Amino acid sequence: MEETLEDPPTSAVLLDHCHFSQVIFNSVEKFYVPGGDVTCYYTLTQHFIPRRKDWIGIFRVGWKTTREYYTFMWVTLPIDLNSESAKQQEVQFKAYYLPKDDEYYQFCYVDQDGVVRGASIPFQFRPENEEDILVVTTQGEVEEIEQHNKELCKENQELKDSCVSLQKQNSDMQAELHKKEEELETLKSTNKKLEQQVKAQKDGWETELLQLKEQNQKMSSENETMGVRVDQLQAQLSTQEKEMEKLVRGDQDKTEQLEHLKKENSQLLLTLTQQGEYQKKLEQTVEQMKEEEMTAMKKQQELTDENSGLSKTLNENKIICNVLQREKERLERENDLLKRENSRLLSYMGLDFDSLPYQVPTSDQGGAGQNPGLVYGNPYSDPLYQQLMVHRRAKESKAVGRKNGGSYRNQLLDHSWRIHGWYFFH
Numbered sequence: 210m211e212e213t214l215e216d217p218p219t220s221a222v223l224l225d226h227c228h229f230s231q232v233i234f235n236s237v238e239k240f241y242v243p244g245g246d247v248t249c250y251y252t253l254t255q256h257f258i259p260r261r262k263d264w265i266g267i268f269r270v271g272w273k274t275t276r277e278y279y280t281f282m283w284v285t286l287p288i289d290l291n292s293e294s295a296k297q298q299e300v301q302f303k304a305y306y307l308p309k310d311d312e313y314y315q316f317c318y319v320d321q322d323g324v325v326r327g328a329s330i331p332f333q334f335r336p337e338n339e340e341d342i343l344v345v346t347t348q349g350e351v352e353e354i355e356q357h358n359k360e361l362c363k364e365n366q367e368l369k370d371s372c373v374s375l376q377k378q379n380s381d382m383q384a385e386l387h388k389k390e391e392e393l394e395t396l397k398s399t400n401k402k403l404e405q406q407v408k409a410q411k412d413g414w415e416t417e418l419l420q421l422k423e424q425n426q427k428m429s430s431e432n433e434t435m436g437v438r439v440d441q442l443q444a445q446l447s448t449q450e451k452e453m454e455k456l457v458r459g460d461q462d463k464t465e466q467l468e469h470l471k472k473e474n475s476q477l478l479l480t481l482t483q484q485g486e487y488q489k490k491l492e493q494t495v496e497q498m499k500e501e502e503m504t505a506m507k508k509q510q511e512l513t514d515e516n517s518g519l520s521k522t523l524n525e526n527k528i529i530c531n532v533l534q535r536e537k538e539r540l541e542r543e544n545d546l547l548k549r550e551n552s553r554l555l556s557y558m559g560l561d562f563d564s565l566p567y568q569v570p571t572s573d574q575g576g577a578g579q580n581p582g583l584v585y586g587n588p589y590s591d592p593l594y595q596q597l598m599v600h601r602r603a604k605e606s607k608a609v610g611r612k613n614g615g616s617y618r619n620q621l622l623d624h625s626w627r628i629h630g631w632y633f634f635h
Contacts, residue, residue: 217264217283219275219323230365231257232318232327240333243309247302249282249316251327254296256372259286262321265300270313270331275323279314280306311335442481446474 235250249265266278282300308314316329449470456463 217266217278217281217319218262218321219278219319229325229328230254230361231368234316234318234327234329237316237329238332240335240337241307242337243307243334244304246304247307248299249302249329250297250299251316251318251329252296253287253298256368257326258290259284260321261286263326264319266317266319267302267308267314268317269308270315275317275319275325278317278319279308281319284318308334438481442477445477449474 231254233252233254235252237249241247251265253259263284264281265284266275266281268278272278280302282302284300285298287296287298311333313331313333315331317325318327320326453467453470456467
């Protein structure tokens with residue numbers, strides 16, 4: 210027999226429990242010549258699915274179990290089971306592992322569970338020059354073969370019906386499985402939400418429990434303090450009662466003193482009650498002070514925000530002032546250049562600049578006469594300055610308009626600009 214690293218899967222299943230019609234062997238010769246390789250051709254039926262550990266063995270005719278194989282070869286799994294070429298398969302047995310006697314053998318397809326799924330007709334290993342052996346069968350054997358063939362056909366039809374039923378059951382089970390998976394996903398989602406709710410509720414309970422523990426500790430401490438005070442009062446009352454008894458037994462004149470002590474005791478109890486009420490008033494006063502503190506903090510935050518807005522406004526004013534300062538310096542430089550150019554032209558023409566009848570323009574001689582200190586007119590009429598002023602006033606009106614409408618503040622800003630502008634250009 211063939212020596213292999215791994216033995217094929219076999220079983221002790223008898224021939225009556227095998228299904229020979231699921232794999233059909235084709236082109237099986239009556240005999241094969243010894244010394245040559247033997248190719249085994251077989252066809253897979255429609256409802257049979259090969260597996261990785263399936264194998265084809267050569268058995269001597271008359272075998273009882275799949276453990277009686279002479280040699281075997283592993284089958285090759287087709288890539289696409291639905292194609293026609295996948296149904297036609299073959300394996301090749303090497304000549305070295307083939308039998309050397311002239312007994313009758315047959316191919317058997319055995320699955321990985323050790324069950325025979327197909328068997329070929331018998332054949333021999335002998336030279337070609339030997340005469341063919343005539344196999345004589347009796348009428349009873351022929352009838353037995355026909356009966357066996359009918360049983361195989363019936364079994365094949367039963368297998369087909371069973372396959373259709375199994376396919377329908379598989380479809381129903383797949384639909385049921387899909388429905389169960391959806392229900393499982395819904396349950397998982399619900400379970401997750403419930404876990405989150407339980408966790409949140411647990412956290413709330415833990416926080417509430419801690420608060421209750423703190424309150425309990427506080428009440429216990431207060432109870433202990435009050436208990437000590439009550440013990441002290443009870444001790445004092447007991448002492449006073451003893452003293453009263455002594456006074457009553459000692460002298461009738463001490464009755465007034467006893468009455469006085471009773472009144473003092475009542476006053477002490479009244480004082481204790483008043484202290485409790487005073488303590489409640491103190492707690493209410495503390496709560497009011499906390500609320501006033503929160504109000505003061507809010508007002509302080511509002512003042513801080515307003516201060517920030519004023520600081521931003523001041524910075525923007527500084528930027529505009531710097532821009533106007535640079536513009537003034539540029540105009541002064543241009544004025545000096547024009548004066549020098551004018552002097553040069555007058556010198557070239559032979560005239561004296563001081564001797565010219567030059568008059569400073571009055572208020573009715575154009576835009577430059579509006580401010581005698583400005584040689585080239587009023588800077589407020591400059592387009593750049595006007596654009597800056599429009600942008601500046603729009604931003605400040607938007608910043609302060611939420612609180613008081615911005616009317617009074619805009620008037621203050623306009624007045625401030627007029628003062629700064631007058632001071633800058635004079």
